Structure formats: C-alpha cells, structure tokens
Amino acid sequence: MQKSMELYFVSKEHYLLVQSHELFNLDHRVARAFISQIKQHYSPGQSIIIDGEKMEYLDSAGISALIHLRKLALSHAGHLKLAALNSFVLELLRISKLHRVFEVYETVGETILSLEAGKAGKKTHGPMDILLEIHSPGKIAVVKLLSPEVLLQANYESFLREIKDLLHKHRVIYLDIDVLRNLDSFGMSALLLLHRMAQKQGKRIIYVYENKTLKRLLRLFALNNILEHFDNLETALRHSGGAPDLNLFQILAKKGASQNIPLRLQAEPYFVDLNFLRTEK
CATH class of the missing domain: 3.30.750.24 (STAS domain)
Structure with missing residues (x-):
C-alpha cells in the first residue's frame, strides 16, 4: 500500500514547483503526506505549481489536498497552478466543476510564463481564453x-x-x-x-x-x-x-x-x- 511518496522541489522567489519522478496517484493514501511535504518547502508569497505529468489519478482526498494548497497560496497572495495533467484527471476536474476553480496549463513552462507575465504587469491569457x-x-x-x-x-x-x-x-x-x-x-x-x-x-x-x-x-x-x-x-x-x-x-x-x-x-x-x-x- 502506497503511504508515502518522494517529491522534488524547485523553489524560486515567486513560485514553488512540485514534481515527482515516478508515477503516482494523489489519493487518500498519500494526500496528507503530499500536503505536508509541500508545506515544508513553501515560503509565503510563493505560488504553487503542481507538475501533474506523473499523476495518474486523484480521488476526493486528492482534490481536497489541492483545495487546501490553493487556500494556502491564496492566503499569502499566491496562486495554485496545475500543469501537464492527463486527460483522465482533467475530466475528473471537469465533472466536479473544479476546472473553473483551478488554473490549468498544458506545460510547466507555460505556467511559469503566466506567473512572470503577471509579476511584470503584463496582460496574460488564461487557458480558457478565446x-x-x-x-x-x-x-x-x-x-x-x-x-x-x-x-x-x-x-x-x-x-x-x-x-x-x-x-x-x-x-x-x-x-x-x-x-x-x-x-x-x-x-x-x-x-x-x-x-x-x-x-x-x-x-x-x-x-x-x-x-x-x-x-x-x-x-x-x-x-x-x-x-x-x-x-x-x-x-x-x-x-x-x-x-x-x-x-x-x-x-x-x-x-x-x-x-x-x-x-x-x-x-x-x-x-x-x-x-x-x-x-x-
């Protein structure tokens, strides 16, 4: 039973990038550890970027973990941004109507650019903009x-x-x-x-x-x-x-x-x- 997971972090002034090198499910078995590890590396004022390339699945506990991290980032004038999610996870977010809550981008690079444009005061287009x-x-x-x-x-x-x-x-x-x-x-x-x-x-x-x-x-x-x-x-x-x-x-x-x-x-x-x-x- 998967109870822990190893995450990797890239910490910059304006964001904390969270990545995994192995496939994982963000479910009830790892949700608390997921939050705990991110909190240990998070600094107030940072946005949190979750690289979802290795995320195969998430359940209600995983969704709750993302909502918790979003509240954490917002409380410190930051954002939670999700990148590189697979079609299954995207569909779960759509069904739960959370695609309108989370900021979702196709790649990590695009996500970082959106933050840099925002800090520079430039107008940036969201992932759903026409x-x-x-x-x-x-x-x-x-x-x-x-x-x-x-x-x-x-x-x-x-x-x-x-x-x-x-x-x-x-x-x-x-x-x-x-x-x-x-x-x-x-x-x-x-x-x-x-x-x-x-x-x-x-x-x-x-x-x-x-x-x-x-x-x-x-x-x-x-x-x-x-x-x-x-x-x-x-x-x-x-x-x-x-x-x-x-x-x-x-x-x-x-x-x-x-x-x-x-x-x-x-x-x-x-x-x-x-x-x-x-x-x-």
Whole structure:
C-alpha cells in the first residue's frame, strides 16, 4: 500500500514547483503526506505549481489536498497552478466543476510564463481564453481560432460573443476551428446557435476543420450534416459559392420539429438529440 511518496522541489522567489519522478496517484493514501511535504518547502508569497505529468489519478482526498494548497497560496497572495495533467484527471476536474476553480496549463513552462507575465504587469491569457486571428476584407471575414483546444461551459459565452460581433459586420464568416479537440454540450450548442443566427440574418458561417477528433464529436451530435464545412480554407473559398449540402431550416420545416432544438443555452449542461435531422435513406 502506497503511504508515502518522494517529491522534488524547485523553489524560486515567486513560485514553488512540485514534481515527482515516478508515477503516482494523489489519493487518500498519500494526500496528507503530499500536503505536508509541500508545506515544508513553501515560503509565503510563493505560488504553487503542481507538475501533474506523473499523476495518474486523484480521488476526493486528492482534490481536497489541492483545495487546501490553493487556500494556502491564496492566503499569502499566491496562486495554485496545475500543469501537464492527463486527460483522465482533467475530466475528473471537469465533472466536479473544479476546472473553473483551478488554473490549468498544458506545460510547466507555460505556467511559469503566466506567473512572470503577471509579476511584470503584463496582460496574460488564461487557458480558457478565446484567442482569434481575424482577417476581414470587405464583407467577408476569415477567422481562425488559435486557442484553446476546448469549447466548454467555462468559455462558450466568450466564443459566442466574439463570433456574434463579427456576424453583425460581415456577410460571410470562414471560421477555422481545427484546433478544437473537445466540446461539451455548451460548445455544441454554441455552434448550433451561431448557425441559426446566421441563417436568420441571411448570412453564412462556413466552418473549416479536418482533425478527426472534432469530426467524430460533431458526428456524435449529428452536427456534421448541419454545419457547412470544408477540410481546409482553400477548398472552402473555392467551393462555397453554393448552398450548404444540408439546410437546417428546410429540414426543420419538413420534420415539423423546430421546437425540439432549444435556442437558449441553459444553465446546466444538456445534450441535444439531433438524430431526427439525419436524412432518410
């Protein structure tokens, strides 16, 4: 039974980096020792960075340990930042809604840079901030989502706000979302809502993506047959003169089921059943 663990520390003026060289589970067997070792090396005023590369799993005791360390850092004007977590741990944080409490970064280097930028008084972007690259010649806008790789409850409103603002100014938006690797029901609903808004205004949002993960997710929600999309921007610009292969409003009129797709994004996650939109063979 694992009751102790060996941690390694890098202590700087503004942060304490906590690492393990071996795989470990942050669970009830080691949570107290984990907190104790970090407290022994912590100095007031430091932020705590947990390098989670070797963390395979955490349970409720592990989550409590992270919350305890966050309170410790905040009480001394610091932060708790998590880096390099695996997909399983990230999903646990999302399910428990703690992804909105903890600051999570992809790498230790990115985490340290966020602290340095903050100390220098520079504006830094959080891991959930929407970053767009926009080119807007005339009535057409070419927009590329640079980060993050997720569109979730934590950031879907910012995404909606940015694209809605562009939709007011442009007739056609080519929206490159190939960076996305994960969407929840809020992210899916955001894409659907933007599609409906564009249709109502007589405008178009043409999505550009080719990554297989995103394609599988959109197929799961049956949005691949609703959103007008191409694999790359060159193809989209060359072939998007015609109508989409599948027009959402024509299908809704045919099926008489427009009331089944909620326009409002509800306060709690939900999953929209769009199977009725599939074309009949």
